[in-house]
Amino acid sequence: MSSNVRFTDFKSDAQPTWCPGCGDFGTMNGMMKALAETGNSPDETFVVAGIGCSGKIGTYMRSYALHGVHGRALPVGAGVKLANPDIEVMVAGGDGDGYSIGAGHFVHAVRRNIDMTYVVMDNRIYGLTKGQASPTSREDFETSTTPEGPQQPPVNPLALAFAASGTFIAQSFSTDAQRHAEIVKEAVEHDGFGFVNVFSPCVTFNDVDTYDYFRDSIVDLAETDHDPTDYEDARSRILDPGTEYQGILYREEDSVPYEESHGVDADMTDIPDGAPEDATDLVRE
Ligand code: SF4
Ligand code: MG
Numbered sequence: 218m219s220s221n222v223r224f225t226d227f228k229s230d231a232q233p234t235w236c237p238g239c240g241d242f243g244t245m246n247g248m249m250k251a252l253a254e255t256g257n258s259p260d261e262t263f264v265v266a267g268i269g270c271s272g273k274i275g276t277y278m279r280s281y282a283l284h285g286v287h288g289r290a291l292p293v294g295a296g297v298k299l300a301n302p303d304i305e306v307m308v309a310g311g312d313g314d315g316y317s318i319g320a321g322h323f324v325h326a327v328r329r330n331i332d333m334t335y336v337v338m339d340n341r342i343y344g345l346t347k348g349q350a351s352p353t354s355r356e357d358f359e360t361s362t363t364p365e366g367p368q369q370p371p372v373n374p375l376a377l378a379f380a381a382s383g384t385f386i387a388q389s390f391s392t393d394a395q396r397h398a399e400i401v402k403e404a405v406e407h408d409g410f411g412f413v414n415v416f417s418p419c420v421t422f423n424d425v426d427t428y429d430y431f432r433d434s435i436v437d438l439a440e441t442d443h444d445p446t447d448y449e450d451a452r453s454r455i456l457d458p459g460t461e462y463q464g465i466l467y468r469e470e471d472s473v474p475y476e477e478s479h480g481v482d483a484d485m486t487d488i489p490d491g492a493p494e495d496a497t498d499l500v501r502e
Pocket of ligand 2: 269312343
């Protein structure tokens with residue numbers, strides 16, 4: 218861990234091609250701030266991203282990074298963490314990437330509880346492919362492929378994580394910079410799988426779930442009597458579809474990460490002499 222890292226150290230030289238005003242800028246800034254404030258440095262951090270506008274983040278941040286295939290960032294992140302438990306792993310994706318094609322990986326990554334962070338830029342639309350309904354789009358959200366709306370209730374990602382025995386379930390708003398960074402920071406510090414669903418508006422294709430909508434709707438749990446360690450309290454808020462909460466919905470105090478409960482403490486990058494050759498021989502036979 219490094220003590221004098223600034224969040225700008227996590228910025229790469231690449232110029233983001235996100236549309237001006239896209240929520241992903243704020244989401245990324247908060248991630249960089251959270252990493253710096255938890256004492257990580259770019260050379261101790263691995264960012265794995267999927268496909269979509271959100272998937273570009275690994276290019277814009279300075280760290281080890283891998284831009285994976287659609288919906289498959291989480292298993293890659295899990296592999297990185299298990300191969301080198303000392304590295305800070307942050308997986309990023311979008312609502313299409315994470316809750317549609319990647320939904321299976323999401324549920325199993327949550328229940329495995331590996332010590333890593335998953336940040337989802339939830340703009341309730343497919344942005345990169347120019348505005349189709351995503352798993353979190355509203356039932357009546359009209360798009361070119363859903364002219365009368367999807368006519369299905371949106372996926373509730375918090376409930377999915379809760380049902381899969383998630384140990385840290387939170388939600389934030391990308392433009393509420395300080396609060397968003399604080400929440401991601403807590404996810405990074407959590408011993409286990411830290412999941413943050415981030416309202417990250419798409420200013421180009423979603424004219425319903427806008428900055429104004431979220432500003433007017435969000436209820437910050439820090440201003441309520443919510444106790445994130447109270448299972449029943451968390452359950453009732455997570456299953457409340459009418460309220461856009463910001464904050465930590467649920468945190469299991471006794472969470473034990475997979476690495477600890479399964480004794481994965483060896484650094485597999487430290488491969489003993491001869492092992493790779495033996496392994497190659499097996500493949501050749
Ligand atoms: Fe952001 Fe939407 Fe533009 Fe994609 S299309 S960069 S999500 S504003
Ligand atoms: Mg999306």
